Structures are given as structure tokens and as C-alpha cells.
Amino acid sequence: MRTRLPPGALDAADRAILNALQEGFPLAPRPYAEAAERLGLTEDDLIARLARLKEIGAITRFGPFFDAAAMGGAFCLCAMAVPEDRFEAVAAQVNAHAEVAHNYARAHRLNMWFVLATERPEGIDAAARAIEAETGLAVLRFPKLAEFFIGFRVAA
Numbered sequence: 213m214r215t216r217l218p219p220g221a222l223d224a225a226d227r228a229i230l231n232a233l234q235e236g237f238p239l240a241p242r243p244y245a246e247a248a249e250r251l252g253l254t255e256d257d258l259i260a261r262l263a264r265l266k267e268i269g270a271i272t273r274f275g276p277f278f279d280a281a282a283m284g285g286a287f288c289l290c291a292m293a294v295p296e297d298r299f300e301a302v303a304a305q306v307n308a309h310a311e312v313a314h315n316y317a318r319a320h321r322l323n324m325w326f327v328l329a330t331e332r333p334e335g336i337d338a339a340a341r342a343i344e345a346e347t348g349l350a351v352l353r354f355p356k357l358a359e360f361f362i363g364f365r366v367a368a
Contacts, residue, residue: 221268222368225253229261230270230368237276272314278329281356286333287313289354290340291322292347299323305346311339322352 222230228251238246248258265271280287294302299317306326307315315326328339340351 215269217268217270222265222270225251226261226265226270227368229253229258230265230366233274234365280329280331283331285329285331286336287356288328288336288340289356290326290328291352291354292324292343292349293322294324294347294349296323302347302349306343309339309343311335 232251233247237243240246242255244258245255248255251258253261262271262274266274292302292306303315303317303324306312306324309328311328311330313327313329315324317323318325328336330336330339336353336355340353343349344351
């Protein structure tokens with residue numbers, strides 16, 4: 213399970229990075245250098261800070277979000293009912309799959325929710341079946357019926 217960051221874990225530069233990079237990342241030959249310059253940092257400092265933010269759990273990943281469906285692939289929201297004593301082990305098994313885009317714990321009978329993203333629509337069932345075989349648990353699939361853009365941002 214994810215834990216809350218301790219007070220003082222993020223300094224002003226960390227917060228500036230988190231706030232600025234939610235709005236986009238430069239498409240340039242040296243995007244880290246360009247982003248760092250806008251933040252008053254060096255390229256190496258920005259890269260090191262992003263690695264640290266991931267290491268401490270302030271971010272889970274840093275990278276582009278691709279629309280798999282627009283490229284001929286598919287997304288699918290999935291859920292599992294995982295026994296609490298196996299939760300961390302199952303999360304590691306699920307997260308080891310390259311197709312897993314996000315994974316969240318929920319206080320519910322279906323306590324693990326994740327998104328599968330695959331290059332082709334048939335990849336969803338293949339990935340879900342592989343997870344079922346590895347964990348011995350059912351993967352419930354909730355395919356997208358409609359898409360809504362909510363513009364989610366978090367102020368750090």
C-alpha cells in the first residue's frame with residue numbers, strides 16, 4: 213500500500229517541478245534541458261529530482277500518456293478481489309506486466325483496480341488471462357463504453 217509522504221519530503225523546487233510538468237513536457241532535442249531551464253534548474257538536477265520523486269513515491273511514473281485506442285490498440289479498466297495478506301505480492305505480479313498502465317488500491321471487496329493498455333484489442337484478454345494464471349485470481353474486465361476528458365491536475 214502507498215503511504216503518505218512525511219512533512220518536508222518535498223521542497224519548493226520539487227513542488228515547482230510537479231506543478232509545471234503536469235501541464236506538458238517540451239518536444240525538443242533536449243526536453244529535460246528545456247524544462248529545467250524554465251524551472252531555474254540544470255538538466256542533471258531535474259533528472260535527479262524526478263528519479264528521487266519516483267523513489268520516494270511522490271510520483272509513480274514519468275512519461276507520456278499514449279492513446280492506445282487511437283493507435284489501433286485498446287484500454288480496459290480491470291478489478292480484482294485480492295486477499296489482504298496477498299495484496300502486496302499480487303500487486304507486484306500485476307505491475308510486472310508491461311500492459312498495466314495504472315494500479316490502485318481501493319477499500320472495497322474489489323480492492324485492486326488497474327488499467328490494461330495493449331497494442332491490439334485482443335491483447336487485453338491475453339494480458340488478463342496471464343494475470344489470472346499467475347495469481348489464481350479472477351480479473352474482472354470493464355471495457356470503455358465512452359470517453360470523458362476531465363483535465364485532472366494536482367497542486368503540489
